[in-house]
Amino acid sequence: YRGGKVWNYLIRERCLPEAIVRAAVAKGCLRDGYHAAWFAHTDAQGAVCGAELRGPDTHLCLGGSVKTLFRFQPGSVQPVRRLVICEAAIDALSFAALDQARVPGTLYASTAGGMGPETIAAIQTHLADMKALPDVVLVVATDDDDAGNAFADTLYRLADDAGVAFMRR
Structure with a gap:
């Protein structure tokens, strides 16, 4: 809530x-938690399954x-043509705030710093859906350190396997 600790x-x-905060709250992917922002992780149907x-x-x-x-798509929901993946949800919202190339169909997502089987499956599903659309791209927005570089390499392989173009920011 406005003026609260979170x-x-x-x-x-x-x-x-x-x-950006209001849009994320309106989309249901950001909530006020106990002394912390609560960023929802959702399945393909939009059901909250983690935080x-x-x-x-x-x-x-x-x-x-x-x-x-964590999935944040500002504006109206459209097929994902541009998937931006960050390590943390707060990074995804920061990227959305600074994104000069925001286009309809951009989905800002994060993995909470790791990629287990459910996360990889979710990314693969998005990439498979994107492949059928024109002018799609995976934007890898990870930290410029050893962990971020390893994370980026994994995302590059997933995009390459799906036949989707990728770039790093």
């Missing part, structure tokens, strides 16, 4: 624009939940 963390400390929590003193995934993908 709101202030996202707007003031993490410098996310209010419009990543991020706050000033918190950075974890809820135990017992399934990590698939």
Whole structure:
């Protein structure tokens, strides 16, 4: 809620624009949790199956939940033509806020820093659906460090296997 601890963390400390936070709340992928923002991980049908929590003193995934993908598609839902994958949900929202190339059909997603079987399956499903559409691309938006580079290499292989173009930001 506006003025709350989580709101202030996202707007003031993490410098996310209010419009992005409001859009993510309206889409149901961001909620106010106990001392942390609650980023929903959803399955292909949109059902919440896991959550990543991020706050000033918190950075974890809820135990017992399934990590698939945090998914944020601003505007009206359209077929995904541009899939942006980040390591953390807050990175995906930051990328959305700064994205100069935002086009209809862009989906901002994150894996909460790891890729288990459910996450890989979710990415593969998106890439398989994208392959049938013109002018599609996977945008890899990972940290520029050893872990981010390894993460990017995995995403490159998945895109290459699916026949989808990819780029890194």
